Structure formats: structure tokens, C-alpha cells
Amino acid sequence: MNKNDYTIRLEEKSDYRAVENLVRESFWNVYKPGCSEHFVIHVLRDDPAFIRELDFVMEQGGSLIGQNMFMKTIIEADDGRVIDVLTMGPIGITPQLKRQGYGKALLDYSLKKATEMGFGAVLFEGNIGFYGKSGFDYASKFGIRYHDLPEDADASFFLCKELIPGYLDGITGVYQTPQGYYVSDEDVEEFDKDFPPKEKLKLPGQIFG
Numbered sequence: 001m002n003k004n005d006y007t008i009r010l011e012e013k014s015d016y017r018a019v020e021n022l023v024r025e026s027f028w029n030v031y032k033p034g035c036s037e038h039f040v041i042h043v044l045r046d047d048p049a050f051i052r053e054l055d056f057v058m059e060q061g062g063s064l065i066g067q068n069m070f071m072k073t074i075i076e077a078d079d080g081r082v083i084d085v086l087t088m089g090p091i092g093i094t095p096q097l098k099r100q101g102y103g104k105a106l107l108d109y110s111l112k113k114a115t116e117m118g119f120g121a122v123l124f125e126g127n128i129g130f131y132g133k134s135g136f137d138y139a140s141k142f143g144i145r146y147h148d149l150p151e152d153a154d155a156s157f158f159l160c161k162e163l164i165p166g167y168l169d170g171i172t173g174v175y176q177t178p179q180g181y182y183v184s185d186e187d188v189e190e191f192d193k194d195f196p197p198k199e200k201l202k203l204p205g206q207i208f209g
């Protein structure tokens with residue numbers, strides 16, 4: 001990856017379909033046969049919690065090669081407070097360019113912009129192997145629990161990064177995923193019909209059936 005061969009800008013309405021296609025390509029057969037993330041971003045853009053100023057696309061030579069977005073959400077603190085935080089994603093890089101540093105570049109740029117806007121912390125489900133390199137740690141280390149997860153369950157998928165150092169000091173509580181991320185398989189199937197046909201495959205490593 002050449003540091004100067006890409007640009008990052010805000011997504012525009014005219015990008016929507018191309019970005020949905022990019023996300024579909026990026027996530028297809030990665031976590032399950034097919035994927036739902038292209039429909040998720042379609043829905044999230046109309047959600048009041050969506051942050052237009054933190055909705056990014058990455059381009060190279062005039063082509064879209066990546067995207068990332070953020071949503072507002074909350075931690076319900078054990079002492080009764082409601083703590084405003086961010087969640088992030090989907091984030092995706094076009095399949096041909098994965099593992100060349102573009103994802104990290106887009107992630108770090110987006111986090112810098114979120115920090116500049118004054119947000120305190122970002123929490124989401126992800127792989128520590130990728131996000132750990134950008135300063136994320138297990139949310140459990142910050143005293144934050146994932147909603148609806150039994151206490152003895154493995155929560156290593158649930159990650160956190162403070163954008164304001166100390167933002168979560170003295171806070172324990174439960175993180176809530178914005179409802180917009182939950183889509184039905186039927187709605188995804190219907191939405192997917194407008195995209196080019198693609199084969200759904202069961203592959204090793206997929207975490208959802």
C-alpha cells in the first residue's frame with residue numbers, strides 16, 4: 001500500500017448504491033453464507049442515531065475501495081446514569097485490497113474525526129487482531145458489559161476504545177447495540193434481489209450458520 005494512493009471523504013447520497021454493493025462484496029460469505037451488511041447500512045442511514053459527519057468512503061483512482069460509519073448509542077451505567085458513546089461499522093474494504101493496510105488507514109482516520117467531534121468512546125463487536133492495532137481493548141477491561149450476554153459467556157468479541165482518555169473511568173454498565181443493526185433474514189433476501197446474483201457458500205471460519 002502506498003500512503004498517497006487513496007483519499008477518504010464523506011459518503012454522498014449518489015454513492016449509496018455503489019457503497020452497498022462494495023459492502024456486499026466485502027462481507028459476502030465472510031461471517032455466514034451470503035451477508036446482511038449491505039442491507040444494514042441501507043437501513044442505518046435513515047436512523048436518527050446515524051452520524052452523517054462520520055460516514056466515510058475511501059477511494060482509489062476514482063473507484064470506491066472502502067467504507068466506514070458510526071452510530072450514537074449508550075451505556076446504561078449501574079449507578080443509573082446514561083453515558084453517550086459511539087458504535088461503529090460496518091467497515092469494509094474491497095476484497096482485492098484486503099490485508100494491505102487500507103482498513104487500518106480508514107479506521108484510524110475515522111477515529112481521529114470522531115475524536116475531533118468530541119465523542120468519548122467507541123464500542124462494538126469485532127476482532128481484536130485487527131482493532132487492537134488501532135488501540136481497542138476488551139470492553140470488559142473498562143467495566144462495560146454486552147447486553148443480553150450471560151455473565152460467564154466469552155465477551156472477547158466486545159471491544160472498546162476511549163477517544164477521551166478516562167471517559168469511562170468510574171463507570172460500569174451495559175452497552176446497548178442500536179436497534180437499527182437488527183434486520184430480518186426475509187428483508188435481507190428481498191433487498192438482495194436487486195443486486196447481481198452471487199453464490200452463498202458455507203465456508204470454514206464463518207461464525208454464523
Ligand SMILES: CC(C)(COP(=O)(O)OP(=O)(O)OC[C@H]1O[C@@H](n2cnc3c(N)ncnc32)[C@H](O)[C@@H]1OP(=O)(O)O)[C@@H](O)C(=O)NCCC(=O)NCCS
Pocket residue numbers: 026027030089090091092093094097098099100101102103104105125126127128129130131133
Ligand atoms: C476487516 C477489514 C476492514 C480490515 O481491513 P484490511 O485492509 O483488510 O486490514 P489491514 O490490512 O488494514 O490490517 C491491519 C492489521 O490488522 C490485521 N488484520 C486485518 N484483518 C484481520 C482479521 N480479520 N483478523 C485478524 N487480524 C486482522 C492485519 O494483519 C494487519 O496487521 P499487520 O499490518 O501487522 O499485518 C477488511 O479485511 C474487511 O473488509 N473484511 C471483511 C468485512 C469485515 O470483516 N469487516 C469488519 C467487521 S467487524
